[in-house]
Amino acid sequence: MQQFAGAARPQEFGVAEVERDPHLSHLKRLEAESIHIIREVAAEFRNPVMLYSIGKDSSVMLHLALKAFYPSKPPFPLLHVDTTWKFREMIQFRDDTAKRLGLNLLVHINQEGLTRGINPFDSGSSLHTQVMKTESLKQALDKHGFDAAFGGARRDEEKSRAKERVFSFRTASHTWDPKNQRPELWRTYNTRINKGESIRVFPLSNWTELDVWQYVMKENIPIVPLYFAKQRPIVERDGTLIMVDDERMKLADGEQPEMRMVRFRTLGCYPLTGAIESTADTLEGIVTEMFTARTSERQGRLIDSDEKASMEKKKREGYF
């Protein structure tokens, strides 16, 4: 159109060597997209919070939040929903991270669930997750009146995640209606909600597991040591390698923890998270292993395969 006729940098098609469009590299592009999303939330919501689950994805998301607002600090707190069954090294790492970065970290535990004695061994993974994660999360969001919550979920993780929007609307009772999601065009996100409603925001939607690892390596982002291979006390149950992290782990007859060289591809509650045998004790080793991986990361997650369409069901109920 006419107003571009005098553009300062006309496309120089006539010259011998046409300058190619200098596009951002793959990771830079992902990084910029996530920063854009995070800033959009900070600018448009009254009271946002960043869910911090201590894993590699949370570490990357937090790193991106630091970048988004530099030299300011991220203008929202971190929230960890603690099931009380996380690996001890995770809790240590969580507290160290908040201290190192000088961030406001909120920790929420479902006291009612604790009183009822809910635990992954006796209650089963499904009830434990429902009470100590999903219900607990809803309690925390309601308690603080958060109107937007960042989560580190990625679309490549699971089929129902692949269907989710970047800005995912939740009713006042935190439910997700996957059949009726708001259309989401370009990077123009609809952030409008009525009182009591909220939005879950996924800045890492378009990242893959491999992207996350390459970025961790490139940016030198601190992660929980459990991701690196090490000799750890393991029992094998139904083909899953469970690490005996504390004395609450009840051993069946004849079960004897043995030291094995393992690492974790994904981190959750220790009794529900399977380790993989690996010798990758450096980031380079992990990335190399990733390229040759034949199974998905969530394979080690016992909660995903509880029942048919398991993740979608949990998500409808308010799980992240």
Added chain:
Amino acid sequence: MNDITLHRDLAKFLAEQEGKSLLRFLTCGSVDDGKSTLIGRLLYDSKLLFDDHLSALEKDSKKHGTTGGDIDFALLVDGLEAEREQGITIDVAYRFFATEKRRFIVADCPGHEQYTRNMATGASNSELAVILIDARKGVLTQTRRHAYIASLLGIRHVVLAINKVDLVDYKQKVFEPIVAEFKEFAKDLGFSNLVAIPMSARFGDNVIEESPNTPWYNGPTFLSHLETVDVETALAAQPFRMPVQWVNRPNLDFRGFSGTVVSGRVRKGDKVVVAKSGRESTVKRIATMDGDLEEAVAGAAITLCLADEVDISRGDVLCEPTARPEVSDQFAAHVLWMMDDEMLPGRQYLLKVGTATVPATISELKHKVDVNTLEHLAAKTLGLNEVGYVNISTSRPIAFDPYAENRDTGGFIVIDRFTNATAGAGMIDFGLRRATNVHWQAMTTNKRLRSAIKGQRPAVLWFTGLSGSGKSTIANLVEQKLCNLGRHTYMLDGDNVRHGLNRDLGFTDADRVENIRRVGEAAKLFVDAGQIVLVSFISPFRSERRMARELLEPGEFIEIFVDTPIEVCMQRDPKGLYEKAKAGEIKNFTGIDSPYEPPELADITLPTVERPPEESAEEVIEFLRERGFIF
């Protein structure tokens, strides 16, 4: 890629990964044309599936599959329970994969008409569209609809995948007429690159490997085309644009403007201009956590520090001085409607363009587009999944570019003010010059002066309620009382206005909206004259009452709900209208076959059952005294 096992290869390998270009594409077309199957096949044949996903797929295929025991690839992408049960795709699924040559993000879109908005979601971020056609069925309405919407959303590269050729014996004479028919339809859709490929997603013909069954086809296979098609848009060569997202102010020494460079590039020392105010400054720093940058190009998320103190806030667009965006409060655009409630010209919506959100109305619906023939049809409203060409008027000027030149500064979403639903997507065509040339006439005498001589504060008393609720009766009494007190008033009565100013309007939803808009504007003029205006209108929709409220200054609009149950109104039926409506003689009668939305937070609510109108009128006068409208 599986042979990478040595650490020393890693760095080189990672560098290659980083340098790969990205192609974002969508698959669309009619129901059952095999979109999801094609994606599944692509992932399967390129060995990009994890073992546990594969074994789950085999299990699922036996349970939900529609391929009689064979692997049903659609189940790889149809991830929602409802989708698997019904065997259809409801929402877009995003899959990520990479080959040695390129990275891909594919948006697998639903084919059903009712989910068109989800298809548009997928198209908005794609550079290429794969339109599938079932070789047995040929070009269908949905094929045309999707082709049109892809074109509308700016897609210039199309792969026409003529699928299921195995079911037509791989015949060239089936393939060619379909391609010809599609090309004829698409000739004005602006596709710069259209490649038609005969394939069978189910059996893999021409998906990755050339098929021995189609010796007459000499073109590329599906994957090799995707790997090589050139979709460069040269965003960095376009004029610099950065919509400001967030003002970064950690302390008095730092003031930065954070945002994403959506086009062009910016260097330290460059002059930049705030599009709307025209204020100019120079880039002092491009600040990031990794250190200051000398230059940032399209796509980068940065924070700019400027040399001068310039007033800039979220929603402003920073641009280069010699190639600025248009600034206007009126423009022409295509709109794809995405909400069940129809689009009503005159109703107020919110518009989000880049980072700016402004109240706006559709001032005119010029025509809607028949997706089958691309013909322009006259229309009063737009329904779900319909496309129209409109003029839009925003409550304040915004900076924008034509969508064809810049998706980020030329695309907008329409948001419903009550449900907050994303009601539509719009693509700006051009600004209407009129807007930049009609300026407000500044007056020396103003509202404050006019009302001061009358010894009152002007206001609109907006009486809403069902027909027969007693609005006009109470409004009349209030006006009498005000006149007795020596106040200056004017009455706008629904029925009376319809005899004059609004004689040309009927009772459809669209006309009701326009009816209220005109009355609102008329009331505003009287308020400007210093009057206390009484409006007695059924005004059944919340959004129009809100629109009238927003025409006025805060506090000037007093919403009075005359709260009479419909049974009582029907009993009273002073004009015999309910009787006629029930008999079907009057269409679109509020309360009978047209809805009434009671106010959620009226300033005054007047129950009328067993309460004389006199008391209600006195309550209104009391309210005006308390709030200082009359003294």
